[in-house]
Amino acid sequence: MGIVSNLRLAAAATGLIAATMFVSTTAFGAGDVKDPDSQDWHFEGIFGTVDRAAAQRGLQVYLEVCSSCHGLKQVAYRNLTDLGFNEEEVKAIAAEFDVVDGPNDEGEMFDRSAIPSDKFVGPFPNNAAAQAANNGALPPDLSLQVKAHIGGPDYIYALLTGYTEAPADVEVPAGANYNPYFRGSLIAMAQPLWPDGVTYSDGTEATIDQMAWDVVNFMQWAAAPEMEERKKMGFKVVLFLIILSAILYAAKRKMWSNLDH
Amino acid sequence: MSAGTNQTGGTNSGLVKWIDSRLPVFSYLQKEYAEYQSPRNFNWFWNFGAILTFLLVMMIMSGIFLAMQYQPNTALAFDSVERIMRDVNFGWLLRYLHQNGATFFFIAIYIHMFRGMYYGSYKAPRELLWMLGVVILLLAMATAFMGYVLPWGQMSFWGATVITNLFSAVPLVGDSIVTLLWGGFSIDNPTLNRFFALHYLFPFLIFGVVVLHVIALHVSGSNNPLGVDPKGPQDTVSFHPYYTMKDSVGLAVFVTIMAAFVFFAPDFFGEPENYLEAAPLNTPAHIVPEWYFLPFFAILRSVDFDILFIEAKLGGVIAMFGAIFVLFVLPWLDKSPVRSAKFRPVYKWFFWIFLIDCVLLGYVGGKPTDAPVFGGVESFQIIHLGYITTFWYFAHFLIVLPLLGIFERPKPVPKSISEAVLGGGSSGAAATAKPMEKA
Amino acid sequence: MSDDTQDHDDHSGSRRDFLYLSAGAFGAVGLGAALWPFISSMNPSADVLALSTTEVDLSQVEDGQRITVKWQGKPVFIDRRTPTAIEEAESTPLAELRDPETDEERVLTPEWLVVIGICTHLGCVPLGQKASEDRGEWGGWFCPCHGSHYDTSGRIRKGPAPLNLPIPPYAFLNDTSIKIG
DSSP, rough: OOOHHHHHHHHHOOOOTTTHHHHHHHHHOTTTTOOOOOOOOOOOOTTOOOOOHHHHHEEEEEHHHHTTOOOOOOBBGGGGGGGOOOOHHHHHHHTTSEEEEEEOTTTTOEEEETTSSBOOOSSSSHHHHHHHHTTOOOOSSTTTEEEEEEEEHHHHHHHHHHOOOOOOTOOOTTTEEEESSTSSSSSSSSSOOTTSSSSTTTTTOOOOOHHHHHHHHHHHHHTTTOOOOOOOOHHHHHHHHHHHHHHHHHHHHHHHHTTTO | HHHHHHHHHHHSSSHHHHHHHSTTHHHHIIIIISEEEEEOOOGGGGGGGHHHHHHHHHHHHHHHHHTTTTTTTTTTTTHHHHHHHHTTTTTHHHHHHHHHHHHHHHHHHHHHHHHHHHHHTTTTTTTTHHHHHHHHOOOOHHHHHHHTTOBBHHHHHHHHHHHHHGGGGGGTHHHHHHHHTTSSSSSHHHHHHHHHHHHHHHHHHHHHHHHHHHHHHHHHHOOTTTTOOSGGGGGEEEEIIHHHHHHHHHHHHHHHHHHHHHHTTTTTSSGGGGGGOOOOOOSSSSSOOOGGGHHHHHHHHHOOOTHHHHHHHHHHHHHHHHHHHHTTTTTHHHSSSOOOGOOHHHHHHHHHHHHHHHHHHHHHSSOOOTSBTTTTTTTTTTTHHHHHHHHHHIIIIIIIIHHHHHHOOOOOOOHHHHHHOOOOOTHHHHHHHSSSSSS | OOOGGGGTOOOOHHHHOOOOOOOHHHHHHHHHHHHHHHHHTTTTOOOHHHHHOEEEEEEEEEEOOOEEEEEEEEEEEEEEEHHHHHHHHHHHGGOOOOOOOOEEEEEEETTEEEEEEOTTTTTTOBBBBBSSSSSSSTTEEEEETTTTTEEETSSEESSSSSSSOOOOEEEETTTEEEEEE
């Protein structure tokens, strides 16, 4: 499982109370789920950053494929400037969506084009509508999916690339699809990514693996847009605290050397 | 740089004198923190009182600023937390500090408690000091539990459902109690609202009990690694600057470790599932509480059998609360006249066994009950390990400690701290004659 | 540090002082820096800042009509002034004004006056947006709280308010719409 990446981070941080870590990371039972392979993500590690080119392509995958069923309600269009889009591009992306606004002076709700300050407009007005359109299954909002699973990036990548023929002993009912990485291995979502499902403007070949990779990079940014700032600040803060600890320790030794032990 | 400086420095100023003669805050600080005589032989485990004080202040601070942004309404709570994470200036920092602060508060509180157990800090005349500490633990648990509900994620909701349902085990009035706690017939908006109000209140109660804890401490004085009371000035140093400096070192190191998690692995101790918004009709596959509750959760689940007329459900709840309440009577269960495990050859072993037992309980609490403990041995399941560790938890307090008090033969205890610290035996007298400080 | 005198020129004494001083300085700097995020969190957040501009469609506003729009939570008065009102505003000698400003300085085009509708005295919203309301002695706005009178350029003429109604930053996007902020 993606505990590996968790542990790697923790080891970088410190090995405090190993016992409790063991407990908290093994809290989830595996069941009959296939463990995702660990990928080498650009955003991992204490110096990891967002791969903006991949994340921009990932946005395209989200907009052209995922967004027909999945919302992204925690992210605002204006946030896309983080990924390197300029304000005009952000306006253009936002303008493709309609939001309900109002009431106007006549008391009526009305549609208008989305503006950068709006949150991503989802495909369905509410959960009931989403379920009604998807045979009762609720396509989860993608804003936080990376954080909502242990080893989120690896899991989602494995899930998107892991659709395969069901083994002979597994009966796949109508409306379900076989995916060994999904808990219970039967998933309502049909295989979403197919070769050349999108046409990348930067000429990257749109293989299934490439699109999955890109969209996971995008989703990671969407789930933790503060990551780069957090790590950058963390580096300074931890360095400062180490120096402070060292100075205090030296001062303490000096002070206590006045005492007989 | 000695305590003497502060004395004159503190009361030199006319304003300070004026205030102090009307409200003796300065002479109080002077007496209780500067001149306060502490055993000279504290080890680093004595840092955790100061660390906990710092953490409590940090939690209250970050909590107050988070409360300015948070919306205690089921329709808004989850999104308002995400807004804090994304839009509020440094909101992610406040939130991650608060979230990891809870974890590190419990790390510190548990180390503080085990230190007390190892060195017999609960024994006379410090029984009330210890009991106040247990009260703080209980309040901290209640605070943490209610705080965990506020982000309104899946684990928030289902954790709250499971824990509040514990009270339905109370005979006759159980269901009424649960309805009262909920303010309705399920966990809903009224529940979230009151949890927010109480989550804001409880830390201040904790602060109050901490004040009592410190008052009680300063009546009897601190225990020390030898468990021998100071016999005179040769055994002590003034708290300031010696221990303020030592505490600063420990605090800085502790905060460094905490910062590493806050900035580089902020969700390490959290449950991923809590990043999914609460769905009252859809229980997650595997509900686990936060790691600091796991040992108690394990005890709760391990009583899955009826005891005489007590049903399993009630039995589990009694066992879980009993596991905390047994701590209140610990000073009277341990009859040994010797405090420190240094001089208790048998207790020392049982202490470590008990510590391992608690870690195992934590492990049990985080696993499904029917999972095998070792791969390959299907018949030995987590629940069986739960029976053993739960039994041992109570046996340690109720059987081992009373018996040790009768049968254990402690090693000879040094007459004084200075004797042990400054080279033992007959040189003790010489040591006491030496001046304390070079200057 | 009173006992420093004893080992003043002692090497270990100066090393000790250096350690204590740098420990104190580092600790103080750290504590100060740690406070900033807390205070900064109270400033407007990114989502609030993102809403700090408002676009207004003026095509429906008739001659002499005043409308109120909300910008950053504050009322903005937009007045399509009549030629008489413009004439009054432009012909007022600066000497009569408490806060001297020409009308020209306060508008982009004389036809449209855009001011923040908050009395500069103590923050009430002046009357005068509807023709039925009291517009004060100079036909602009009248603040009911403490009786401040504003003229057709939103300038203070009488009463306790010290300053003219402030002009928000705005620009014409085209002939019939403006963007405030």
